[in-house]
Amino acid sequence: MDALIGELSQASNGLIKPGGVRQGQGGVYVPVLENKLNEALEMLSGKGFELVNLFGVEGFEKKGFTLIYTLEKKGYADLIFITVSLAGSSADSVAAIFPSASWYERGISDGFGITFNNSFDSRRLFLHEAYPEGFHPLLKSFKNNAKLGSAASLPVSPKKGAAQEYAYKEIEGEGVYVIPVGPVHAGIIEPGHFRFSVIGETIYALEIRMFYKHRGVEKLAEGKPPSECVKIAESISGDETVANSVAFCSAVEDISSIKVPDRALYLRSLLLEMERIYSHLGDMAGMAIDVAFAAGASPFFVLREEVLRQNEALTGSRFMKGTVSIGGLTKETPDSALKSLGSFLEVFSKRFSAAVSGIHSSTSTIDRFDTTGVINKELLSPLHITGPAARASGSGVDTRVDHPYGIYSDLQPEVKTKQNGDVLSRFDTKAAEIDDSIRIIKELLRDMPKGSIQAAPVGKIKDGHAGIVMEAPRGQSFHWVMIRGGVVYRYAIRTPSFCNWQAIEHAVIGNIVPDFPLINKSLNLSYAGTDL
Amino acid sequence: MDAFKNLFRKKFTEDLDIKDADFDKLGIKLKKEIDAIFGRSLAIRELDSGSDNSTEIEMVNLTTPHYDIERFGVTFVASPRHADVIAITGAVTRNMELAVRKTYEATPGPKFVVAVGDDACGKGIFNGSYAVLGGADKVLPVDLYIPGNPPTPKEILKGLLALMQKIRKNRSGSERHSPHIVAV
Numbered sequence: 001m002d003a004l005i006g007e008l009s010q011a012s013n014g015l016i017k018p019g020g021v022r023q024g025q026g027g028v029y030v031p032v033l034e035n036k037l038n039e040a041l042e043m044l045s046g047k048g049f050e051l052v053n054l055f056g057v058e059g060f061e062k063k064g065f066t067l068i069y070t071l072e073k074k075g076y077a078d079l080i081f082i083t084v085s086l087a088g089s090s091a092d093s094v095a096a097i098f099p100s101a102s103w104y105e106r107g108i109s110d111g112f113g114i115t116f117n118n119s120f121d122s123r124r125l126f127l128h129e130a131y132p133e134g135f136h137p138l139l140k141s142f143k144n145n146a147k148l149g150s151a152a153s154l155p156v157s158p159k160k161g162a163a164q165e166y167a168y169k170e171i172e173g174e175g176v177y178v179i180p181v182g183p184v185h186a187g188i189i190e191p192g193h194f195r196f197s198v199i200g201e202t203i204y205a206l207e208i209r210m211f212y213k214h215r216g217v218e219k220l221a222e223g224k225p226p227s228e229c230v231k232i233a234e235s236i237s238g239d240e241t242v243a244n245s246v247a248f249c250s251a252v253e254d255i256s257s258i259k260v261p262d263r264a265l266y267l268r269s270l271l272l273e274m275e276r277i278y279s280h281l282g283d284m285a286g287m288a289i290d291v292a293f294a295a296g297a298s299p300f301f302v303l304r305e306e307v308l309r310q311n312e313a314l315t316g317s318r319f320m321k322g323t324v325s326i327g328g329l330t331k332e333t334p335d336s337a338l339k340s341l342g343s344f345l346e347v348f349s350k351r352f353s354a355a356v357s358g359i360h361s362s363t364s365t366i367d368r369f370d371t372t373g374v375i376n377k378e379l380l381s382p383l384h385i386t387g388p389a390a391r392a393s394g395s396g397v398d399t400r401v402d403h404p405y406g407i408y409s410d411l412q413p414e415v416k417t418k419q420n421g422d423v424l425s426r427f428d429t430k431a432a433e434i435d436d437s438i439r440i441i442k443e444l445l446r447d448m449p450k451g452s453i454q455a456a457p458v459g460k461i462k463d464g465h466a467g468i469v470m471e472a473p474r475g476q477s478f479h480w481v482m483i484r485g486g487v488v489y490r491y492a493i494r495t496p497s498f499c500n501w502q503a504i505e506h507a508v509i510g511n512i513v514p515d516f517p518l519i520n521k522s523l524n525l526s527y528a529g530t531d532l
Numbered sequence: 533m534d535a536f537k538n539l540f541r542k543k544f545t546e547d548l549d550i551k552d553a554d555f556d557k558l559g560i561k562l563k564k565e566i567d568a569i570f571g572r573s574l575a576i577r578e579l580d581s582g583s584d585n586s587t588e589i590e591m592v593n594l595t596t597p598h599y600d601i602e603r604f605g606v607t608f609v610a611s612p613r614h615a616d617v618i619a620i621t622g623a624v625t626r627n628m629e630l631a632v633r634k635t636y637e638a639t640p641g642p643k644f645v646v647a648v649g650d651d652a653c654g655k656g657i658f659n660g661s662y663a664v665l666g667g668a669d670k671v672l673p674v675d676l677y678i679p680g681n682p683p684t685p686k687e688i689l690k691g692l693l694a695l696m697q698k699i700r701k702n703r704s705g706s707e708r709h710s711p712h713i714v715a716v
Contacts, residue, residue: 126627128627130626130630144660144661144662146659146660148660183628184612184631184635186611188588188591189580189588191581212631213582213583213625213627214582214625214627215663216658219661219663220657220660232657235584235657235658236584238588238682239585282589285596301593301596301597301598302596305596321681527585528582528583
C-alpha cells in the first residue's frame with residue numbers, strides 16, 4: 001500500500017499530492033484535478049498501470065458528476081481509484097491512452113449525458129434506437145417505476161432529437177460484401193449483432209454490437225437495501241451466479257466490516273470453483289459441436305450435467321442460485337453432499353482426461369482448432385483482456401493470485417498459460433484450469449472447517465463504498481458498491497465479457513466465416529453479463 | 533490407412549449409467565402427442581429476449597445425452613421459418629422488442645408461443661426496470677407459461693407435454709385460446 005502511494009507520488013511531479021490520497025475498501029483513492037487528468041493517466045500508463053474500469057457517480061462526495069478511473073498494476077494487490085470531479089457535464093476522452101476506455105465513455109454518455117471531448121467513437125452504447133435521444137437512466141432525477149409505458153413516455157433532457165440509426169463502419173472495395181448476423185442467432189444462444197465484411201470466405205473485418213439484453217441492472221439496485229440486491233447480482237449472468245453474488249456480498253461486507261466465518265469462506269470458494277468447472281465444460285463441449293464433432297462433445301456435456309446435479313445436491317439449485325448471502329451463506333451444505341462430491345471428483349478426473357484425449361486424437365478437430373482465431377499478446381493490455389482468453393495468449397494474469405480474496409491467499413491457484421492464443425490454446429487452458437479447480441476443491445474438502453456459515457447478526461449496514469475484483473470463470477469481474485442511508489446508492493459492475501468481447505473483432509481477421517462460431521465459442525463470452 | 537483403423541477399432545459410444553425413468557415416461561408421452569398432432573416432429577425456435585442465460589443452458593441440456601429430447605421428436609431449429617413453436621425467454625428488453633416481433637412474424641402458422649422462465653412469464657425481478665417491457669405477453673400471444681428460475685429440463689419437458697395436451701383439447705373443443713399455467 002505504502003509502496004503504491006510512494007510510486008505514485010514519486011512519479012507524479014506534484015500531480016498527485018500524498019495528502020490527498022486516502023485508503024479505501026479495495027484500493028487507494030486519488031483525487032485528480034480535471035485539467036490534469038490526461039497527464040496523470042499518461043504517467044500511470046507509462047508505469048505499467050492498466051485500466052480496470054471507468055464509471056460515473058452522481059453526487060459522490062459533493063453535487064455533480066465524478067468519474068472514477070480504476071487501475072491496477074501487476075505486483076500490487078490494491079487497486080487505484082483516480083477520482084475526477086467534473087465542473088460540468090463534459091470530460092476529456094482518455095481512449096488514446098487506454099483504448100478500452102472507449103466503451104466505458106460511451107456507456108457513461110448514455111447513462112448520465114456526459115459528453116467526452118476528442119473521443120473517436122461517440123455512438124450510443126446500451127441505449128439502442130428504441131430509446132429516445134436525451135434519455136439518461138442513471139441520473140438521480142430519473143426513477144424506475146412500474147407504470148413506465150412505451151419508450152415515447154420516457155423522460156428526456158431538453159437537448160433531444162430523434163433517435164438516430166446506429167452508424168456501422170463501412171468497408172468498401174472490390175469483392176467486399178457484408179454478412180450481418182443477429183441479434184437472433186441460429187442456435188440456443190443469447191442475442192447480439194455481428195457485422196462481417198468478407199472477401200470470398202475470408203473475414204476482412206468484423207464489427208460487433210451488443211447490449212440487446214440491456215435490462216437496467218445497475219439502476220434496478222439503486223434505492224434497495226443490500227439484502228434485496230443479492231438476487232439482482234445473481235441475475236447479471238446465470239452462469240456467473242456465484243461469482244457475481246460473492247463479489248456483491250464481499251463489497252457490502254467490506255463496507256460494514258462484517259467478518260465472514262471460515263466455513264462460509266471455504267464453501268463459497270468451493271462453489272466458485274464448481275462454477276468454473278461447469279462453465280469450462282460447456283465451452284469445451286461447444287467447441288467440439290461447432291466443428292460438427294458431436295460424439296467428441298458428448299462426454300463434456302455428460303460431465304457438465306453431472307456437475308450441475310452436484311450443484312443441486314450442495315445448494316438446492318443447479319446454478320447455485322439463492323445460496324450466497326451477506327455475511328456468508330443462506331443455508332448449510334449437507335455433509336453427505338460434500339462426501340459424495342469427493343467421490344464424484346475421484347471418478348471425474350479419469351473421465352475428463354479421456355474426453356480431452358478424445359478431442360486431441362481427432363486430427364480433423366485439431367486441424368480446425370490449431371492456428372484459428374489468434375488473439376495477439378499485444379492486444380491484451382490495451383483492451384484489458386482477462387481470464388482464460390488472456391492466459392491462452394501468454395499472459396500470467398489471474399485475479400485470484402494478483403488480488404487475493406477469500407481463501408486464495410492460503411490456497412494459491414496455479415496459473416495455467418499457453419503461448420499461441422488460438423482456439424486450441426484456449427481449449428487446453430480451460431482443460432488445465434478444470435484440473436486445477438479439482439485440486440483446489442479437494443483441498444477445500446479435506447480442510448473444511450466446522451462452524452457457522454453465517455456471520456453473527458449483521459445488524460445495520462453502514463454507509464460507505466467498496467470496490468471488489470474477482471476471477472469469474474471468464475476473467476476479471478469488477479463490482480463497486482456505494483451505500484448511503486442504508487440502501488444501495490450506486491452499483492457499478494463490469495464483468496469480464498465487457499472487455500473480452502472487443503478481442504473478437506481482432507481474433508477473426510483472416511479466418512474464414514465458418515470458423516466464426518468456433519472462435520466465438522472458444523471465448524464463450526456472456527452477452528447478459530456485458531449488457532447488464 | 534486411418535480410414536481402415538476407424539472401421540475396425542472400438543466404437544466411440546458407451547452405455548450411460550443414467551436412466552431417469554420419470555423423464556423417459558414423460559418423453560414417451562410427449563412423443564405420442566407429437567406423433568398424433570404434429571406429424572411426428574415438433575420444431576422449436578428458441579428466442580432470448582433478455583434472460584440471464586441460465587434458461588438457455590437448460591434448453592441446451594435437453595439436447596445432451598442425459599435428456600436427448602430429439603428421440604421424442606423435438607428439434608431446435610435455426611430459422612423461425614422452420615418452427616412450430618417459439619420458446620421465448622427473458623422479460624423482453626426494449627432493445628429486443630423489434631427482433632422478437634420480427635421473429636414471430638417470420639414464423640409461418642400454425643404457430644404457438646411458450647414463455648419459458650420467470651422473466652418471460654412476467655414474474656421476473658426486472659419488472660419495473662426502464663429497460664424491459666415486463667414479459668413475453670406484452671409483445672406476443674402466449675399459449676403456455678413454464679415458470680422457473682430457471683425451469684429444469686424436466687419441467688420444460690412437462691411444459692411441452694402440457695402444450696400438446698392443450699392443443700389437442702382446443703382442436704376438439706372451442707377456438708378459445710386461454711393460456712394454461714403449468715403447475716410445477
